[in-house]
Amino acid sequence: MNDSAIAAASVYREWPAPRPWRPTVVCRWEQRVVGGDYVQRVLPDGCADIIVDDAGRGLVVGPNRHATMPRLAPGVLSGIRFRTEAIGPVFGVAASELAGRAVPLDAVVAPRQAREVVEMLVTGREASGWWADVDTDPRLRAACSALAGTHDSVARVAETIGLSVRQLRRLLLDATGQGPKTLQRVGRLRRFLSLADQHRAPWSLADLAAAAGYADQAHLTREVRDLAGTTPAGLLRERSRAAPVTAPLTRPSGDGGTNRG
Numbered sequence: 001m002n003d004s005a006i007a008a009a010s011v012y013r014e015w016p017a018p019r020p021w022r023p024t025v026v027c028r029w030e031q032r033v034v035g036g037d038y039v040q041r042v043l044p045d046g047c048a049d050i051i052v053d054d055a056g057r058g059l060v061v062g063p064n065r066h067a068t069m070p071r072l073a074p075g076v077l078s079g080i081r082f083r084t085e086a087i088g089p090v091f092g093v094a095a096s097e098l099a100g101r102a103v104p105l106d107a108v109v110a111p112r113q114a115r116e117v118v119e120m121l122v123t124g125r126e127a128s129g130w131w132a133d134v135d136t137d138p139r140l141r142a143a144c145s146a147l148a149g150t151h152d153s154v155a156r157v158a159e160t161i162g163l164s165v166r167q168l169r170r171l172l173l174d175a176t177g178q179g180p181k182t183l184q185r186v187g188r189l190r191r192f193l194s195l196a197d198q199h200r201a202p203w204s205l206a207d208l209a210a211a212a213g214y215a216d217q218a219h220l221t222r223e224v225r226d227l228a229g230t231t232p233a234g235l236l237r238e239r240s241r242a243a244p245v246t247a248p249l250t251r252p253s254g255d256g257g258t259n260r261g
Contacts, residue, residue: 010032
């Protein structure tokens with residue numbers, strides 16, 4: 001890694017979605033990279049983002065099953081993060097078409113919609129956003145919440161919302177781009193990280209594994225290696241080092257964004 005990459009830093013900030021956006025949007029966010037190229041580990045979170053750089057280029061980044069390590073050039077990225085169950089409805093395509101991909105914004109939505117969201121993110125101006133008028137299936141909202149936040153089996157989740165496992169899988173792939181097992185795995189990873197942030201010492205990795213829903217510490221290690229590309233201890237060290245450069249800054253004019261790392 002060259003000197004400019006070593007000296008690089010990233011400042012990330014986010015804001016809760018405005019009330020009209022909340023059925024479909026997690027948050028609005030901004031990331032500023034200074035000092036040279038910055039390599040960032042982006043963890044899977046089940047969500048999709050619209051990302052606009054400071055030159056006004058827009059992308060739709062679909063949900064990933066595994067961590068990616070993009071090299072970010074100096075500048076500002078602005079984004080909107082969409083809820084798992086809202087990906088297909090918001091973009092008007094089967095979400096499986098976006099999974100694991102970064103697609104030009106104007107190739108996914110109408111040119112007028114693309115121009116409006118780019119202008120909003122580049123200028124910070126408030127705008128309604130077409131996603132505020134999008135409805136999501138309440139069964140999928142319940143399923144995504146249960147799969148990400150409980151230890152229930154896929155069969156139990158499907159039964160609770162009145163679907164067969166096959167029906168649930170088909171609906172999830174269309175709306176979220178991910179199957180139920182993937183959503184469960186990502187949910188466990190996010191619970192592990194949340195618990196680690198809350199408790200730190202004296203909780204051990206074994207304690208965190210049990211609380212997050214893993215069978216044991218070995219299960220935690222296998223899953224984190226596969227999803228995040230590093231060990232649990234290595235991931236926690238990396239997040240700890242990155243924490244000081246994540247800071248709350250001035251709120252944008254439109255209320256609005258979670259670092260996918």
